């Protein structure tokens with residue numbers, strides 16, 4: 001022990017003048033640890049760990065009494081020494097799949113994670129649960145890093161988070177070999193694959209780990225993995241006969257609504273007003289839109305901050321921090337925002353423009369409701385979005401990449417315009433199916449869009465008009481002709497003399513334009529050239545012959561919607577059932593104060609799910625407190641007394 005401290009002092013001295021992590025590792029390793037055993041021995045691994053032990057740890061440290069799908073299987077696989085690949089959606093509880101086994105295995109578990117912010121959040125959350133965890137990354141001071149290394153070599157850490165770049169340096173590997181590494185968990189494992197959407201070359205080097213730690217168990221964890229990516233993960237990490245655990249990608253707590261963009265500020269404000277004081281993300285396609293929207297929202301009295309790649313690092317980081325620490329409710333951002341954001345209580349995500357692929361949409365909208373409580377995803381698309389993306393995508397010289405990207409764009413566009421269940425469509429795209437007819441959580445299944453009774457006739461009228469116009473005009477002009485507009489352009493071209501002029505005059509232009517978009521999305525029309533000129537496809541010709549039928553939808557008007565809701569089709573809000581709202585707010589204030597004093601995000605102290613349980617069941621003593629989901633022993637020790645006082649003092 002004394003030797004350790006002397007070595008540490010020596011290390012500090014060396015690094016005082018010129019800090020170099022490798023020097024610190026070497027000094028600590030060679031100064032005092034030559035005799036420490038390297039990895040877990042076979043005997044260590046033999047320790048059979050029954051389910052009861054797993055359950056005990058889950059309850060004691062995390063305050064949970066049951067498993068989420070595949071958690072039990074993945075934990076037992078690791079503990080029986082089997083490599084695993086775990087594919088679960090965001091919010092599926094992947095972190096516990098490696099954190100719980102780490103508590104039961106001898107020695108330390110190394111978690112490879114690509115982003116500092118993710119590592120920090122997870123380590124802070126583990127500390128809050130009373131678990132000895134550390135991280136090594138470039139944001140830490142040399143002192144802090146030495147502290148972590150010291151704890152590691154003392155055998156005092158159960159989990160060590162580290163980036164792949166750092167892990168693969170010679171000094172770090174040598175140091176870890178002197179610690180007792182039982183288990184290596186690769187988080188965000190899709191980064192290993194060139195086929196994934198976020199390939200990171202440094203993840204490729206992780207194939208060296210097996211050589212350095214031949215006896216350790218390996219686990220790979222990701223939310224997005226096609227079968228191609230999965231095979232790549234196994235090959236790249238040289239996993240040995242891994243157990244493949246693939247869960248459903250569905251996120252039943254997310255409800256999807258898609259509407260045409262009409263007056264975007266008004267539409268966005270309506271959603272925000274349904275989520276007073278709650279956190280939300282608004283995605284815009286362009287930086288300029290981000291700035292405009294942020295300014296408008298702030299002028300209207302909302303607390304919003306901007307985030308895009310054109311801002312300085314400092315401003316971007318500052319705004320992200322404000323959002324995470326809940327100093328602003330709303331972040332308005334381009335796609336640049338989101339990676340590494342673990343904020344669990346984002347209650348809504350709005351897309352003010354259509355993303356370029358369903359992968360992007362799934363990932364961005366998926367930032368809502370990580371805490372598994374209900375959250376809303378709104379997408380407002382406009383006819384220009386498709387063309388804007390098409391132009392940007394087509395700019396590339398790589399013909400193959402352009403082809404793939406355009407196919408993805410078409411899928412996305414179809415998703416907006418097809419009127420099929422949103423959950424089902426997303427799942428299908430990722431090769432799975434929903435096991436129920438009605439998802440009860442999208443505008444289509446909740447009957448917020450109605451199919452127009454005479455879709456076929458309307459479709460035929462629109463296509464006839466396109467034909468009469470010589471397939472030479474865009475959607476806006478065609479819709480104008482169909483409404484019987486007497487616009488100068490139309491009169492000058494004598495299109496008011498066409499038989500299709502005014503054929504749909506009982507509808508307004510935006511409704512017709514939306515149907516034109518739907519006909520494009522459903523493959524009856526295509527937009528061509530620089531001016532998005534409408535052309536009739538083969539399938540469109542079949543529609544004109546009456547052999548194909550489109551599915552044209554329009555949103556219910558307000559009156560119809562109210563009567564439907566009264567009939568019991570409103571969105572499920574059971575997560576709030578029995579929650580004393582005034583008490584919930586008091587607990588939120590308590591959580592904010594604690595988070596502020598500790599400099600931590602609020603969700604690291606308690607998730608919203610835990611606060612709702614407290615405000616629902618109102619436990620009166622510590623024993624009952626420990627039955628609340630998300631309150632383990634450490635949190636009960638730290639905050640239990642204050643919480644019980646708040647609960648006792650609350651008069652409903």
Ligand code: ADP
Pocket residue numbers: 064065066067068071088089090091092093094095096344370371372607629
């Ligand atoms: P992922 O890493 O897959 O996105 P997380 O590990 O962040 O998911 O978990 C998502 C949420 O689910 C967190 O709030 C976490 O505390 C909660 N959670 C995890 N496991 C359980 C469980 N067994 N019971 C209840 N909640 C859980």
